[in-house]
Amino acid sequence: MSKKYKYISLILFPITLFINHIASKFPNLVEKYYSTWINKLTIEVLSKASGLIEFSLYEVIVYILIISMLIFLIRLILVFTKKHNVAKRILGNSILNILSTLSICYFLFILLWGINYNRLPLQTSLLNRYNLSNNTKIENVEYTNQDLKNLYKFLINKANETRFFTLQNKEGSMMANTNYKGIISRAQIGYNNISNIIPEVQGNYSNAKYIKSSKFMSYTGITGIYFPFTGEANINIDIPDIYIPCTVIHEMAHQRGFASEDEANFIAYLASINHTDIDFNYSGYILALSHTASALRDADPSSYELLTSNISDSVRRDLEYNNNYWENYNGKIREISDKFNNSYLKSNGVKDGTKSYGKMVDLLLAYYKLYPYDEN
Known part of the structure; x- marks a missing residue:
């Protein structure tokens, strides 16, 4: 993903906050149209698809994240000891990548499930x-x-x-x-x-x-x-x-x-x-x-x-x-x-x-x- 799209993806965060805020004002609508209809169908499809695999995809993703973080830290330390400027550039790009990824993940989290926090008690x-x-x-x-x-x-x-x-x-x-x-x-x-x-x-x-x-x-x-x-x-x-x-x-x-x-x-x-x-x-x-x-x-x-x-x-x-x-x-x-x-x-x-x-x-x-x- 280019830097341009990474910066654009950051806009998803405030948009998601706004969507969640609006949803919190209408619990009856969330219950009727999101929780018991849209989200229900979405999760049924997701769970059935992931259910085709016996092991937990969540667990695999956690392993991948931990290994990726360790590799990144080791790489950054090695580069920093030799080339400070390169290390700073890698760190800057990595921060942008992390923020962009978090923004996209939060957007997906709210749309895929998080709005349920606003459903009817x-x-x-x-x-x-x-x-x-x-x-x-x-x-x-x-x-x-x-x-x-x-x-x-x-x-x-x-x-x-x-x-x-x-x-x-x-x-x-x-x-x-x-x-x-x-x-x-x-x-x-x-x-x-x-x-x-x-x-x-x-x-x-x-x-x-x-x-x-x-x-x-x-x-x-x-x-x-x-x-x-x-x-x-x-x-x-x-x-x-x-x-x-x-x-x-x-x-x-x-x-x-x-x-x-x-x-x-x-x-x-x-x-x-x-x-x-x-x-x-x-x-x-x-x-x-x-x-x-x-x-x-x-x-x-x-x-x-x-x-x-x-x-x-x-x-x-x-x-x-x-x-x-x-x-x-x-x-x-x-x-x-x-x-x-x-x-x-x-x-x-x-x-x-x-x-x-x-x-x-x-x-x-x-x-x-x-x-x-x-x-x-």
Whole structure:
């Protein structure tokens, strides 16, 4: 690409910012025409095309980027030690190339998927569907601290109950019904079973893909990542089994156009607990339990301590095993990754950044206000 076109490509950045800003003003239009139509068709085609290849194209691209950066740095250092002027010219051209590439990538990211950050909130969609089905006009759902305690109690009971029927290894930790490939191939069942609750999740998409370098991925604290340029939902398969099923479904929710982390978590919960297999059920309850525990601990520490004492020994072992796993991967890489993820979310209009993951509890409370569970 000539310098002229590189400079022209830089204009894409402010244009993209403008497009995203305009989209944020019209969530209903984004929902109706982009998320459930244009983007849906685009991602179905991308994911099916990339699905023809078994391995993750995202992972290959990451390898290529890392190797390219190392080669560039080595080349620059070698040239700089001999020819300062040549090194400065290479550096100047490289900066222009990088800025041009970033501008094009950001443009494609927003058009291919990023506008989904501006779609109608899932809670609003759930309310609209409930009102239509029940001939009501509920505009918002209110819940109390007692509702939060009841939710935590319910999730503890369900986690204890489903854990009793799961498999476990010699150390007493939960095991999935199959290996990670089996989990990935079974995940769609959960989506089929919630099509009546959230019809937007249906579609013809490829299966999620596992990351071969999952151990390295754990150093970043990432359990999965959706890559909009290829339509791939990528999964860290090195994490404990209790979180692999819900992680697969979480990333598939992103693949289906739900950009918000709390919404993807909520969808992962619903699809998991409505799955036909017990390992998915348990994984879903554990996902919701962990988020609800954090919310109740902040809101009512004494009630949190009291209710937590009801968690079964087997569930405690699983949670402890998960905590011990992640302690092995704490470090600078994870700290940098967390900061990057926080900045990424905020740059896409998620004001709370990584704190938005906790907003899943609001969706759970709203959902169970509309569709009450048996608290006994």
